[in-house]
Amino acid sequence: MSIRHWLRKPRILLISLFLLSMVLAACGNSAGGPKQVVFWTSITDDIGIKAQRDIADAFNKANPDLHVNVVPEPTTGTGDSTALITSVRGGVGPDAYLIDRFTVGQQAALGLLSDLYPYTSKENQDLSKQYLPFAWSEALFQGHPYALPMDTDARALYYNKTVLRQAGIDPSILDPKNGPIKMSKLKELAFKVNHTDSHGNYDRIGFIPWYGQAFHTTWALDFGAQFYNNNTCQLTPLEPAMLNTFNMYHDWSQAMNYQKVSTYLATYQPANALPSQNPFFTNHLAFAIDGDWNLASIKQYVPKLDYGVTYMPIPDDRTTPFTWSGGFALAIPTGAQNADGGYRFMRFMAGPEGQSIYTKETSHLPTWKDLLNDKQLFDPGHTFFANLLQYSVSRPPLPVGGQISDELSSAQDKVDFNTATPKEALQEYYNRVQPQMQQYCPFKLEGWSNPYK
Template identity: 80%
Template sequence: MSVQWWLRKPYAVLVLVLLLSLLLGACGNHAGPKEVVFWTSVTDDIDMQAQRDIATAFNQANPTLHVRVVPEPSTGIGDSTALITSVRGGVGPDAFLMDRFTVGQQAALGLLADLYPYTSKEQNLTGQYLPFAWSETQFQGHPYALPMDTDARVLYYNKTVLRAAGIDPAELDPKNGPIKMSKLKELAFKVNHKDAHGNYDRVGFIPWFGQAFHTTWALDYGAQFFDNKQCQLTPLEPAMLKTFTMYHDWSQALDFQKISTFTATYQPANALPSQNPFYSNHLAFKIDGDWDLSSIKQYVPKLDYGVTYMPVPDDRSTPFTWSGGFAMTIPTGASNPDGGYRFLRFMAGPEGQRIYTKETSHLPTWKALLDEKQLYDPGHLFFARTLAFSVSRPPLPVGGQISDELASVQDKVDFNTASPKEALQEFYNRVQPQMQQYCPFKLEGWSNPYK
């Protein structure tokens, strides 16, 4: 019997139709998982590997979804170029890891999706995160991101340099509490030393070196930055004036030009990370973050140093630090927002943060993970403890502009080209008109407890 004869039979056609239906159905049942496109602005080798590992763990736990990790480095604080282009072009990602400080600014521009429809379905999600980190994700009372990681700032002290100046490093033991600004200045000026040519070869402390910049001191002195009732920035509030008066007085006492020569000598522009005056025993104190622990371990493992609380104003004894970090967001118009949120919740939840903390030595924002001591090396435990009293920067829609303009104020005061009050008034004149576009606006869920 020929094949052609068999196919001419009526029942043969029916059998073929059934076979084709089964085949197509089988193909449909084995369709690939739905893609979640994930952009990240944190693109160094260690962090990228950790994020890929988190994506792999998520994909294994969620077989109907597949996360594709795409590095998308930022060119600076508040840079929205890539996000604006992608959102307006309708080709934005489903999830994005970005600087948490910029969430309010990006939300105000309409670039981020409101996460309240998702977070409102979860019981007490707010309470699982460190308060300062959660508050930094808010815009107009709604969350536009989930906090991912965080950091903390402390005072590092070089024991070798202190001993050379006749100072007992035990004075800086954290058991003694935070050092007062007047005491720090006393010790720092005792360390200062100049060579035969009148140039510094040893310096105690530089209030604008490392993480000792405008926002650090403004928060430490208790700045509130914004008046909700007036919808006004507050650069002339007492804490701001104290901050920049301190800069002025200290830069004049040190001679700013000579300090500039010192830093250019011991840490010139584009120097290797290992070339640092603190590492080479030429600087006694510096304010920096927990990320510096890995640099010390890599470049100067035998450095004799310690860490203690940040210096505080003379009229306060409570310890202080502030924290930044990154957050997971869903850009506006994402093609797979539900899948994006599931990944957000995993990466910024205990599963993802546990992987990230262990592989990168960043600190978590999920509170329960702070009790998992095995995630931290001994040096990190002190930083982890400071998170209990940390504060964030205020999540204002002009946060990037504020940071840029305060840097300009700092330069003017350090170079003595304007008084603190004059420079801060110029700051107000430049940034308040940009803030005015968002008025009426209320900074909800944030305040500086150190006021």
């Protein structure tokens, strides 16, 4: 077989190299060396991969009988499990695997992940009490842990003080000490900011509720969506929170003219634009919902930007702050060659030792609760987001989570473009995803609920 053929088959090459590494590892073990732990990670940027290698080095030093090999394994997007499926089905899966926590239920339902209860049940402490509740519940499937939560994030409302002042609005009303802004007040301020040029095109916009992290899941959780009924094993597309979300999209997109907003975005943030070419960064957008990771982008690209960060907007009938969080987790793929070693490493990396290193080096937020009290881990900007975690909720860990997200995005587009009513778009979402959910029925979504219902 030619070299050219192998280069056209990167997955085959990867698996072959993995098998070779297993053979070499076995030889090393027979000679009395440390037993190998193969760790796959999809976080491969310079900062992230360095932090993970530093964690592996610290673990190796503290556990001389084991040696962790960090293997970058990029994915094509959330829920992409191509490499994992190939390796597990071929019996050559890694011993530990960094997974988007949102997809744990889906991958566990496919039989790709090992139940961690045999390990966690032997711990001398209840791990469920050590992690942030939303992060722990997101790593459960059928009531059992299939992953250990790693890092997390939080979302908030960023406001551009320069743009607000241009519109005659005092930015101090957005100060977090005043509490969360109500949706009706945000809309009032946003429409006051909106401005068009001599051709009738937007050159300044207050807020776009479908831009950035302002998408269907954000609003559905904020309005209190439960997504699923345990008693009937049915998705709940027409629950009030879902209807509120998509009615809001319809009303706002019609009031602003969705096509004019699209033209604005194409002008001020065209495809393939530099990261610095962001309408919020260039003083053309007053409000944006984004995560704590945006702090690093502002520091890098627009360090002199005059901005503030406050709580997410909330429904008019509520006072409690809200945010939601994602993040990653560590799992043992089915059929791992060294599952025991994999769990020991996972426990270290997802525990206080590993998460301390990761938080310091990446500025991500930890899921190990006690670390939130270590103020040395956070700069002032991240302290606000760390404090937000007490109000956070995760997405529901359903075995069709990826399909739900995709179909809700399609429904959102239909409502924004006014090609379907909110009820029609949500009913179509249900018609597409419920048959896929049905194969798992009866199914109980245990350990998760949206407290903002």
